[in-house]
Amino acid sequence: MISSAAGGMAMSIWSSREFDDHEQIDFFSDQKTGLRAIVAIHSTFLGPAAGGTRFKPYDSEDAALDDVLRLSRAMSYKSALAGMPVGGGKSVIIGDPRSLKTRALLHAFGRFIHRIGNSYATGEDVGISVADIDTVAEVTPFVGGTSGGAGDPSVHTAVGYLHGLRAVLETGFHTDSFAGVRVGLQGLGAVGWGIAERLHAVGAKLVVADIRPDVVERAVRDFGATSLPTQTIHCAEVDIYAPCALGGVITEEAVGEIRARAVAGAANNQLATPRAGVMLAERGILFAPDFVINAGGIISGLEAASRMPGRKPVELAPLGTRLAAIHERLAEIFRRSRVNGVTPEATAEQMARQIIGR
Ligand code: NAI
Numbered sequence: 001m002i003s004s005a006a007g008g009m010a011m012s013i014w015s016s017r018e019f020d021d022h023e024q025i026d027f028f029s030d031q032k033t034g035l036r037a038i039v040a041i042h043s044t045f046l047g048p049a050a051g052g053t054r055f056k057p058y059d060s061e062d063a064a065l066d067d068v069l070r071l072s073r074a075m076s077y078k079s080a081l082a083g084m085p086v087g088g089g090k091s092v093i094i095g096d097p098r099s100l101k102t103r104a105l106l107h108a109f110g111r112f113i114h115r116i117g118n119s120y121a122t123g124e125d126v127g128i129s130v131a132d133i134d135t136v137a138e139v140t141p142f143v144g145g146t147s148g149g150a151g152d153p154s155v156h157t158a159v160g161y162l163h164g165l166r167a168v169l170e171t172g173f174h175t176d177s178f179a180g181v182r183v184g185l186q187g188l189g190a191v192g193w194g195i196a197e198r199l200h201a202v203g204a205k206l207v208v209a210d211i212r213p214d215v216v217e218r219a220v221r222d223f224g225a226t227s228l229p230t231q232t233i234h235c236a237e238v239d240i241y242a243p244c245a246l247g248g249v250i251t252e253e254a255v256g257e258i259r260a261r262a263v264a265g266a267a268n269n270q271l272a273t274p275r276a277g278v279m280l281a282e283r284g285i286l287f288a289p290d291f292v293i294n295a296g297g298i299i300s301g302l303e304a305a306s307r308m309p310g311r312k313p314v315e316l317a318p319l320g321t322r323l324a325a326i327h328e329r330l331a332e333i334f335r336r337s338r339v340n341g342v343t344p345e346a347t348a349e350q351m352a353r354q355i356i357g358r
Contacts, residue, residue, distance in 0.1 A: 048310075049072070080356050142308060145301060163324050171331065180205060187244035209229060209230045235254075251276060280343070292326065
């Protein structure tokens with residue numbers, strides 16, 4: 001179903017490169033609060049869709065639509081590979097959260113989420129905090145990651161990421177020790193900071209960049225990190241380059257400049273194009289598909305999701321076990337990738353699409 005107030009838009013959606021047979025795309029607007037939001041549901045094959053809300057000043061409406069479509073498809077892949085009875089979806093709110101975000105706007109957004117009902121639940125992403133989700137939860141139960149529920153998913157994303165990074169170490173560096181491993185962290189936000197803390201604790205050496213000088217200074221002080229400008233962090237002389245800010249940073253041009261032997265970050269949709277993934281492989285740089293290594297947040301939301309109205313309770317292994325499984329899953333993807341001569345990204349996508357019947 002496509003529900004759009006904008007006449008003529010639907011045709012360009014169905015033929016758009018990122019469409020990939022999304023089941024449902026909703027466009028919402030609320031004049032009073034200035035809310036303009038898009039909710040995309042890629043697949044409910046495995047169960048009701050889940051995926052956070054990104055609040056961002058997009059350059060154009062097309063950029064927002066492309067982003068939500070790519071992100072929601074990645075959520076389908078993420079949940080499928082994590083073995084969860086959950087489909088893939090995502091939301092974007094267009095605008096600068098610093099000036100536009102109000103209680104009234106979050107409530108208006110929540111009412112739209114409620115209108116979608118049992119086929120989608122949302123949560124945090126860039127520009128949306130736990131406090132914001134608590135506000136949205138005042139008007140709809142279809143949210144995860146509230147302070148009284150699963151809490152901040154970024155903590156679990158960071159924990160799951162470190163499990164995945166061990167598979168990167170074993171496959172790419174033939175070690176399971178982080179001691180002395182140099183990691184270039186791009187972005188020290190909710191997830192990036194959690195990763196920095198944990199990597200520092202296990203002896204990794206950090207090189208960091210963020211557009212916020214205060215967090216960079218704190219990382220230098222607390223972790224003995226070296227700081228680099230945001231423009232050059234991707235070509236830092238490190239073992240592992242970890243994009244943990246926004247997606248699309250691995251452009252075909254950037255691939256030639258990367259000096260790390262592995263790229264493994266928590267940001268969603270790091271590869272700007274599929275070709276960039278092939279180019280990484282041609283240069284012998286190991287790439288950890290983001291929708292595998294950053295699945296900890298969604299994995300942590302499963303208990304809360306199963307308590308939403310209309311959902312069936314599910315038998316679950318302890319959260320720690322589910323997060324630790326990211327290690328073996330990624331190791332298996334690297335093995336299949338090597339055996340079949342297909343990039344890890346394409347290998348993971350094929351595996352996920354098979355699970356969701358595509
Ligand atoms: P956040 O908004 O807390 O952090 C993003 C950080 O990146 C901020 O510190 C920001 O200043 C910095 N940043 C922005 N532009 C930058 C640039 N050009 N260079 C360097 N730093 C820059 O967001 P969060 O939650 O940490 O998410 C980061 C990424 O991880 C996003 O791509 C998100 O979709 C992804 N992700 C987040 C999950 C979560 O649990 N929060 C789960 C899975 C993926």
